[in-house]
Amino acid sequence: MAEPRQQVRARMILTMCFLLFFHQSWSAQAGSLCVPGERDALLDFKAGLTDPTNSLSSSWRGMECCRWTGVVCSNRTGHVVTLQMHARHVGGEIRSSLLTLRHLKRLDLSGNDFGGEPIPELIGALGRGRLTHLDLSYSNFGGRIPPHLGNLSNLVSLKLEYMAHAIYSPDIAWVSRLTKLQVLRVSQVDLGAAIDWTHAINMLPSLMELDLRSCGLQNSMPSTMLPNLTSLETLTLDGNSFNTSLGPKSWVWDLPSLQELSLTSCGIDGQLPDAVGKLTSIRKLSLASNKFDGMVPLTLKNLKKLQRVDLSSNFINMDVAELLHRLAADELQYLDLGHNRLTGSVPVGIRELINLKGLSLTHNNLHGTISQSIGELHALESVDLSHNEISGEIPTSISALTSLNLLDLSYNNLTGAIPTGNQLQALDDPMFIYIGNPGLCGPPLPRSCLRTDIIANAPGKHDRGMSDVLSLYLSMCIGFVAGLWIVFFGFLFKRRWRVGWFSFTDRVYNRAYVQVAVGWACLARKMSQG
Template identity: 30%
Template structure:
């Protein structure tokens, strides 16, 4: 025991000695020439690293910051606390710089946008992993090349920041990148190739939407190198076809592919797309112009849940390989040329999985099968605008999750009862318009659903007003042309308080409009009750009304002095019985663009309206067929956006103003027909470069046609979809109301020798009508430059001289009328080359020589009337032979004398016929014997005809036997 105690004591002494020695060594100070590195800063409570703070301040100095949103970036402050900066809790280094503006939706954004220059001082942030400058405005400057030197970056987000020019391939040096977003919306960014992308082997997310990659023919092969890629977004990049596709796709991790709005529009487009992607869950390729059938290879997308192939040119039937898409939940095939039987298509789709099916605007046929009830998960079904026929099966009620049902514009028929809707408690959208369906339901039916949007146009809901449709949840309701012959219940207007679009047109709705009605807080309310049988005056309109069409009713009275509706943009009141003057309140509506008061009984002069806005938004004004008077409306000088002006069939007088082109520079349609305008055609009129329809016929216009008529350049080119008149007539209102044609008021146009009704077709008319005036002089040769003219009418004037040879250059002209003038000389041979010509009238002039020959001229109807009143003409179709003696041209006096003789002859024949008729009539009236003999003669004639017919019939019968 004593020995063990001694050993322990010795051990303790040795340990104590060792500790003392080592403690002395640790106390020796380190050499000053080699200072130890600073310990890492603790997690909190310390300033950021100074040189990184200086780099951030230099970066800020290069920026423009109009909103002072980087105000926290100051001097010696801790940069880790600055806006948009994140530092490492362990090292204190800046690892994230995020200063995207509030144009984005992220909660971490600042309220930008910022601009200016991006300083290369960012290279001092060597530990930065996340750089987000998206949704700013760098004014089209290129992305700095030095960003490719930030080797630690894992996330680079520069989208929608107005970068322009070439995307630097130096970004391919960022080998640690996981996420790269270079998408743009405004500036023109481009990359001639994507070889640099293939170096980013860790990339999981790549977005370059709207970047011009039209020259990057290697894009598919470059992307195929990114084995880690899970999301690829290359929409609207001008991508071309993949020819050939990668032989061994490496995109085994890809989950989402967005290639929409590109140019895969060759006949090989569908074949060479990336179909062999079994891991993809979202496959989006809309609006790529892909032609041909959907390849069977699409069945390789075995994991796909959402498939977007809408707005292409796919044709034929959907391949049977779609049976392999067992997980498909959303299928968009709308706006293609898909054909085949609907039932066959439904049979290859996963009934239990499918949640949304969009097949509208195709060529599908057949009927809705009874087994539609198997699609128990379906919430959205769109079959609009196909050729589907038959009845809607009762099994539709088993789609208990259905929220949207679109069956409009098909050939469906039959009856819908309450049983069809028993279980559809979630239904919010129901469109059956454009079918022959009858709703056979109780008028007091308490529906199991509450609709937000519904359309029944051309179905049968009437004759009683359908009370069941009065649902307070409705935002859009179309019950036009539904055979309603009833008045509108007052309760309907209360229920429709929240509606934004309401169409009751083309029914036989009677009664009056309510004295006052309101729509809720919705802005831009659209109300169409046109083509009904409403009577009475217009009430005060709701303040949020934007579109009102009451045309084609029996409304009467004066227009209210305060119509209300300050937001009204479109007002259609044509074809009613309104009287009195037009109040200033209409022209004081600052948002008014379309005003049609035609075909009423309005009178008086148009007001000058001093309270009207200095600049009007009025685009279309139609006042034709009223009793309006006064001079050309001076208030139109404020309407600089006016495209369409129709003052025809009124009593306006005075001259056409010389300010018309300077004050109405965008005018495309001008019709002043059948008024009392006088004076000459102002040369100013010919400076209207957008004018394509000019009709000043049946006035008292005199003087000569300005030779500057050739300046009407809109008449020199065929109208297209960019023309002002096309936009008004076809699309003018559709931004407000997509279910109606913008402008369906018909216009009576005198062309082809008759009065024709035009609606939207007027957008393509290029017309000049100067007929029935007192114009003189020669027809200017410059008229030949108006190559797009479809109708030219100069008849019933006093034009003289020859028909210009340039008429032969009017290759688009369909109607050409020079009748009843004083023209002389020969008919231009070029007239025979007008291949579009359908109507020609050269009658009653002083033309001479041979009539040109040609297939088009020979095909014209009523040949003789075309040239009548020109005795100097020879050759077919007139009887005078051109080899005969040359006829001296008639003087104007002889021509008028001949016309007077013809008129006297016709009057004499008419008077003789009437006198003879009265003599015979009086004889029968007073001579009984004459009546008896006449009746006996009639009876004998009848008996003789009867006997002859019977004998002939008997003879024919015997021969046939």
């Protein structure tokens, strides 16, 4: 009998637990969770804001604050844990009543306009240190970033990017206290006075994403190692004038988890060192608009996971076939080598880049022909080979690229008939694809292939013919100008010529006037009699 009693007791306990859970869930759904003190704090917070679009006035109504737009409460306690104010078009004053939200974990004020006012120091005390996510991006805060933000010791994500132009921080030592930080974005915050910024960053062992784009960092790319950044996956330092070279001992090559590296427009010079091959986890490498020269290292072959490479607008000088051979073809999808000093021709070996979707070799010194093997890159979506010295015919295999949506072969020395194909016919602005290639013919160009073949086979005669036409027009212009000046000087120095000319024009005018007047009078008289 004892065993059935234990089963009954167990069922009763389970039933009570279920009823308690159901009661809490029903209470939350019935709207009884909003903490009155926190509701009052939210209303006072709203009262300090300017709300020109009435985005809050129309939604922050009623007793149940947990149902207000942008307010998220805990289902268990009813405390406000998230305040989502992204792009609500608000501004004004952030009042201290926000401190009443002691359980706040997420605050998003991004995409608003606070008129260049400084970030309030009170934000550094929000949620009694419980705050894990803070986003003030695109909110037009200005002035100095308060070091009080370093008190938010539980922060996981801090985004202060693209605020007012006058926002700055003379140092970022306060960042070193945010030891749990995983995401740090402070793009366009003036850090020009922050000398030892790498030391503060090195104190963040959990950091996974660092964005210091256009922060005014100058001549401060230290070569010392940063051993604590073992979790860093994304590093963006675009638009900082480092004006130095990246030696083999630079700390950027010793980030074992790095997947994305962007150093665009940083004034970096010299050759790309062999140490780049240590970034075996890298997927995106952007070193565009710098002063890299010479050849790329053989160690690029080690980057088996590389998907995007942008080395455009540098001074890289090597054969394009050798450069392509030094890239790992396994996963490469986008390759931009435009605006360099590459030589050679588009090689047969390009077929190895089987996953390639985008290729740009514009503005180089390429010559020779385009290999037919380009048609084997069936994933290609965009190809830009413009502004080179490429000659020969356009390979017919290019019409087999069914995914192609952008093609630019302009300003080369291509000749012959333009290939046809359904995909080529569907491309936008077909005339501009082939402009600057006088030897091309056939649709979509108006030039007849027969005539083009003649011209292409006799380039010397074509050039002489053009020269003769130009000489004829030039002679006519010079003769006209010379004759005009002779007449002008004759009138200027010969008084009899001037008197004779004006007398002649007066007689012609008088005769014409009399003829017109008499004719008009006769016509008017005939019409009145009729």
